[in-house]
Amino acid sequence: SQQGEEDPQALSIQEGENATMNCSYKTSINNLQWYRQNSGRGLVHLILIRSNEREKHSGRLRVTLDTSKKSSSLLITASRAADTASYFCATDPRNTDKLIFGTGTRLQVFP
Amino acid sequence: DVKVTQSSRYLVKRTGEKVFLECVQDMDHENMFWYRQDPGLGLRLIYFSYDVKMKEKGDIPEGYSVSREKKERFSLILESASTNQTSMYLCASSEGQSETQYFGPGTRLLVL
Numbered sequence: 001s002q003q004g005e006e007d008p009q010a011l012s013i014q015e016g017e018n019a020t021m022n023c024s025y026k027t028s029i030n031n032l033q034w035y036r037q038n039s040g041r042g043l044v045h046l047i048l049i050r051s052n053e054r055e056k057h058s059g060r061l062r063v064t065l066d067t068s069k070k071s072s073s074l075l076i077t078a079s080r081a082a083d084t085a086s087y088f089c090a091t092d093p094r095n096t097d098k099l100i101f102g103t104g105t106r107l108q109v110f111p
Numbered sequence: 112d113v114k115v116t117q118s119s120r121y122l123v124k125r126t127g128e129k130v131f132l133e134c135v136q137d138m139d140h141e142n143m144f145w146y147r148q149d150p151g152l153g154l155r156l157i158y159f160s161y162d163v164k165m166k167e168k169g170d171i172p173e174g175y176s177v178s179r180e181k182k183e184r185f186s187l188i189l190e191s192a193s194t195n196q197t198s199m200y201l202c203a204s205s206e207g208q209s210e211t212q213y214f215g216p217g218t219r220l221l222v223l
Contacts, residue, residue, distance in 0.1 A: 099207065
């Protein structure tokens, strides 16, 4: 089963609205990362949050991490049509030396 | 900026053919990875390499092999392509094994 599970699987919003995506995982981690993928392209790294951090910001992105609940959320504020993409969380479990990706959330932002 | 390039964006091959997918990174990264991406299954790790001539199996290595003769280049080989290997193949590199990964644009492979 997947280490990281994103929720929801798909999300549709209007430009200007905020978009929130969640990621849950199963085992203890060193860090958690969020990536974006435009249709048919490679993934682009957005933000990395370490297990001892609770919140991190980057521009219009805000990521939170709750290690007690084994969950993370990605908030995109004031969304734009260009934010339309799939968003993946990736975890770095403590007992492995690789990243494990979730199945992603497809975000559609309508102009 | 890190640049990861993949030899082809689209590739069509026939069942039984030997297929080479090449990946090159220009940031002197130690670690390189090959994933395949299928709808509903997310990214699955095929092989990774943490040094020249070193390789480690990922979650789904069956039917694949890899080669890393030079630090900047990591090749994925399908010895005898099968239709169930039709997929999007993504290469990535990183400085540390669990740190930020930089991805190439992907190769969409169709095996007929």
